[in-house]
Amino acid sequence: MTSPAPSGTEPSGTAAGAGAPAHTGSQGTRVLGSVTAAGLVMLSLFALVFSPAEADQGDAVRLMYIHVPTAVVAFLAFFVTAAGSALWLWKKSRWWDLVAASSAEIGVIFTALTLVTGMVWGRPIWGVYWTWDARLTSTALLLLLFLGYLAIRRVPAEPDVRNRRAAFAGLIAVVDVPIVHYSVNWWNSLHQEPTITRLDPSIDGLMLFTLMLGIVVFLLLYLWLLVHRFRLAWLEEQLASSDLAAALVERRAEADEATISAPPAPSSAAKASGTIAEASR
Amino acid sequence: MELAVHLRAAVSLLGRFPALAGVDLDVAPGEIVLIQGPNGAGKTTLLRACAGLVPVVRGVAVVLGHDLRVDARLVRRRVGLLGHATFLYDDLTVADNVRFWSRACGASRADADAAMARLGLEGRLADVVVARLSAGQRRRASIAAMIARRPELWLLDEPHAGLDQAGRDVVDTLVRDAAAAGATVLVASHELDRARALAGRTVTIAGGTIPSGGTTPPVLASGSPVYGPRGRQNDGWVDAGAPGAPGEVVGVP
Amino acid sequence: MFRDAWLVAGKDLRLEARSRVTTNQVAPFAVTVLILFAFALDPDSDVLERATAGLFWVAVLLSSLLALQRAFTVESVDGNRDALRLSGLEPAGIFLGKACAVAAQLIVLEVVLGIGVVVLYDATLAGPLLLGATCLAATAGLAAAGTLYGVLAAGLRVRDTLLPLLLFPVVAPVLIGGTRAFEAALGDVPGEGWPWVGLLCVFAAVYTAFGVLAFGPILEES
Numbered sequence: 040m041t042s043p044a045p046s047g048t049e050p051s052g053t054a055a056g057a058g059a060p061a062h063t064g065s066q067g068t069r070v071l072g073s074v075t076a077a078g079l080v081m082l083s084l085f086a087l088v089f090s091p092a093e094a095d096q097g098d099a100v101r102l103m104y105i106h107v108p109t110a111v112v113a114f115l116a117f118f119v120t121a122a123g124s125a126l127w128l129w130k131k132s133r134w135w136d137l138v139a140a141s142s143a144e145i146g147v148i149f150t151a152l153t154l155v156t157g158m159v160w161g162r163p164i165w166g167v168y169w170t171w172d173a174r175l176t177s178t179a180l181l182l183l184l185f186l187g188y189l190a191i192r193r194v195p196a197e198p199d200v201r202n203r204r205a206a207f208a209g210l211i212a213v214v215d216v217p218i219v220h221y222s223v224n225w226w227n228s229l230h231q232e233p234t235i236t237r238l239d240p241s242i243d244g245l246m247l248f249t250l251m252l253g254i255v256v257f258l259l260l261y262l263w264l265l266v267h268r269f270r271l272a273w274l275e276e277q278l279a280s281s282d283l284a285a286a287l288v289e290r291r292a293e294a295d296e297a298t299i300s301a302p303p304a305p306s307s308a309a310k311a312s313g314t315i316a317e318a319s320r
Numbered sequence: 321m322e323l324a325v326h327l328r329a330a331v332s333l334l335g336r337f338p339a340l341a342g343v344d345l346d347v348a349p350g351e352i353v354l355i356q357g358p359n360g361a362g363k364t365t366l367l368r369a370c371a372g373l374v375p376v377v378r379g380v381a382v383v384l385g386h387d388l389r390v391d392a393r394l395v396r397r398r399v400g401l402l403g404h405a406t407f408l409y410d411d412l413t414v415a416d417n418v419r420f421w422s423r424a425c426g427a428s429r430a431d432a433d434a435a436m437a438r439l440g441l442e443g444r445l446a447d448v449v450v451a452r453l454s455a456g457q458r459r460r461a462s463i464a465a466m467i468a469r470r471p472e473l474w475l476l477d478e479p480h481a482g483l484d485q486a487g488r489d490v491v492d493t494l495v496r497d498a499a500a501a502g503a504t505v506l507v508a509s510h511e512l513d514r515a516r517a518l519a520g521r522t523v524t525i526a527g528g529t530i531p532s533g534g535t536t537p538p539v540l541a542s543g544s545p546v547y548g549p550r551g552r553q554n555d556g557w558v559d560a561g562a563p564g565a566p567g568e569v570v571g572v573p
Numbered sequence: 574m575f576r577d578a579w580l581v582a583g584k585d586l587r588l589e590a591r592s593r594v595t596t597n598q599v600a601p602f603a604v605t606v607l608i609l610f611a612f613a614l615d616p617d618s619d620v621l622e623r624a625t626a627g628l629f630w631v632a633v634l635l636s637s638l639l640a641l642q643r644a645f646t647v648e649s650v651d652g653n654r655d656a657l658r659l660s661g662l663e664p665a666g667i668f669l670g671k672a673c674a675v676a677a678q679l680i681v682l683e684v685v686l687g688i689g690v691v692v693l694y695d696a697t698l699a700g701p702l703l704l705g706a707t708c709l710a711a712t713a714g715l716a717a718a719g720t721l722y723g724v725l726a727a728g729l730r731v732r733d734t735l736l737p738l739l740l741f742p743v744v745a746p747v748l749i750g751g752t753r754a755f756e757a758a759l760g761d762v763p764g765e766g767w768p769w770v771g772l773l774c775v776f777a778a779v780y781t782a783f784g785v786l787a788f789g790p791i792l793e794e795s
Contacts, residue, residue, distance in 0.1 A: 128790070180742050180745055183738070183741075183742035184742050184743070186738065187735075187738050187739045187742065190735060190738055190739075191725070191735065191739070194729050194730075194731055194735065195729075195730060195731070196729055196730070197335045198335075199335065201729070203791075204725050204726075204729075204791070207725055207787060207790075207791050208722070208725055208739060210783075210787070211718075211721055211722070211725075211743065211780075211783060211787070212742075212743060214779055214780075214783060215742075215743045215746070218746050218772075218775065218776055218779070219742075219745055219746055221746075221772075222745075222746040222749045222750060222772055223745075223749065225772075226749045226753065283331075283338070286336070286337070286338050286341075287331065287338050287341045287342065287528075290337075290338045290339075290341040290527050290528045290529075291341050291342070291527045291528065291529055292527065293360075293361070293526060293527030293528070294361075294526035294527030294528075294529055294531055371659060372659075373655055373658060373659065396658060396659045396660075396661065397659075397660075397661035399659070401655075401659060403652060403655070404652075405652025405653075405655065405656075406652070407652055407653060407655070407656035407659075409584070409588060409647055409653065410647075411588050411591050411592040411647065412584070412587060412588055412591060413591070416584070416587060416591075420580065420584050421656070421660060423580060424577070424580060424660040424661055424662045425660055425661035425662075426661065449591065
């Protein structure tokens with residue numbers, strides 16, 4: 040099989056190329072999954088029960104334990120997409136392109152989740168669903184950048200063409216993320232009205248621990264999803280890619296069909312088998 | 321002696337489809353070769369691969385001394401491709417177009433004007449916007465844009481299509497003059513009678529391969545100048561052991 | 574590279590001169606956008622005048638989309654992408670040439686919009702130096718990013734709907750910076766505006782560099 044060797048190790052360390060697995064689970068991902076699940080349970084306990092409600096915001100602050108981690112993961116996912124795109128364009132191994140695409144799909148979900156939790160969090164505190172605060176606005180733009188990347192990947196065109204262009208788009212966009220963030224921050228600081236305070240409450244002790252726990256757990260969740268999505272994409276890719284040698288034989292067979300006179304036929308068949316041996320070297 | 325085109329088991333993919341599935345072809349400098357074959361056989365892809373537009377992923381491919389698998393970009397400047405597309409900007413005049421493309425590759429404006437004159441596109445016709453030309457006139461303009469670049473390798477895909485009798489005669493004359501001056505010409509055509517009269521040799525492509533006859537450039541008469549890839553003079557021919565005499569039709573019509 | 578850029582820019586501008594798409598179609602579109610804003614907002618109150626900076630730049634952004642679409646439509650017909658690859662032009666030069674031609678057209682549009690804003694919204698233009706610098710920096714960034722995304726989207730059948738989705742989020746900083754700088758100029762506090770011009774210059778520099786480096790590889794895959 041013409042499968043390119045992965046130029047990095049997968050987190051679980053299980054061989055993905057040995058034969059076609061029937062599902063994307065493996066020893067490693069099962070361990071990772073259980074750890075993540077346990078972490079989520081622990082996080083829920085800490086977030087909902089153990090950590091205290093905040094003075095100003097009351098219980099609404101507990102949304103922070105989801106909102107901030109999903110934001111971290113969303114931006115991380117975008118950088119992974121950009122890095123995967125760059126490495127794919129450079130090293131040409133399909134592995135990187137699939138990592139980039141998988142990360143983008145997961146990233147867009149986390150970005151949407153960040154925006155939703157931000158809105159739900161903001162409503163009871165300010166009475167509005169949306170304020171143009173810097174983080175929310177940057178995240179909204181990040182969502183659009185993700186959607187643009189995914190849109191290119193789904194354009195009706197040759198897969199190689201659109202994947203390459205999507206990779207470039209990802210790189211161009213990632214260059215923009217810091218600029219966007221900076222300019223939105225700056226813009227925001229100009230019209231900050233005193234009645235709207237920053238979303239983040241002062242946190243310490245148990246709340247800080249819970250927040251850190253949340254970030255770690257969501258990172259694990261992202262990794263677990265990434266591995267599964269990547270493997271799925273890998274299997275799809277193997278299914279779609281044709282064996283080059285077989286395609287060559289098929290193509291050459293057209294020549295035999297087109298030949299009318301008998302004498303060239305044996306020599307062309309011999310030539311075909313000869314050149315196949317050459318080609319599959 | 322260096323061949324203008326040297327392909328061995330060359331494979332080119334369009335997406336996942338092997339349009340060229342192992343082509344063997346040798347073309348000597350100064351030759352005119354006709355490439356014939358059924359639709360979908362790979363004629364256009366072969367020409368585009370020689371132009372360096374379609375990558376060759378397997379086999380050997382050396383055109384004008386450049387290895388296509390390494391630096392195809394360097395070949396492009398030196399070839400002229402006449403394809404199905406006109407390569408013209410519809411909203412510019414003929415003169416604008418021809419001068420732009422010739423200056424882009426480093427030729428002079430005089431080259432452009434001379435090329436237009438040879439194709440009968442001078443005077444009033446040169447200042448007509450391309451969108452207003454007939455199909456045949458556009459074809460002439462495309463040809464003018466190509467020859468203004470003074471390419472060393474001419475890759476012509478159906479050059480006679482869409483031209484009137486006079487136009488076809490002009491094309492034939494241009495091709496013969498170019499070959500006499502040392503350029504190499506590959507012509508893909510369905511106009512077999514006219515093209516065979518023009519070409520020194522015919523190869524047939526089918527199913528992405530050239531089953532036979534691709535690797536037998538004929539012995540040239542010693543008097544004709546041989547244009548090596550870097551302008552070196554030929555210092556002797558190697559007989560490729562051709563089973564067929566020059567001009568023999570090899571392959572099935 | 575610069576010689577190639579000059580050649581390509583000249584070709585694009587000559588194309589524009591002969592077809593007059595920018596003057597006959599895009600400029601009227603830009604003015605129409607200004608008029609639509611007036612319909613949408615209340616012309617009696619002074620909201621139009623206060624929002625002039627923002628409305629100006631939104632109109633520029635929308636018009637730039639048309640200009641970019643046009644710049645790449647002419648390249649998509651009849652195999653011109655192949656022709657560019659064959660031509661021997663350096664891709665970085667092609668990028669700079671196309672971006673400069675688009676920038677030139679955008680400057681013209683901005684002048685038209687400036688007149689439109691003065692006439693329709695009763696704005697008074699102050700701080701011409703800041704206004705001019707902002708326009709130049711913002712236009713450079715817009716043209717560079719737009720040309721880059723234009724070639725990415727070119728040749729795809731869904732190009733017309735894809736380009737805005739790709740371009741607008743990326744040029745959000747241009748909108749923010751341009752508007753703030755204009756507000757500073759119109760509000761007679763130019764000191765606040767110049768830092769935004771700095772941001773616009775950074776944006777333009779980053780995207781011009783990116784375009785010079787990436788245009789070749791993008792053009793390569795056929």
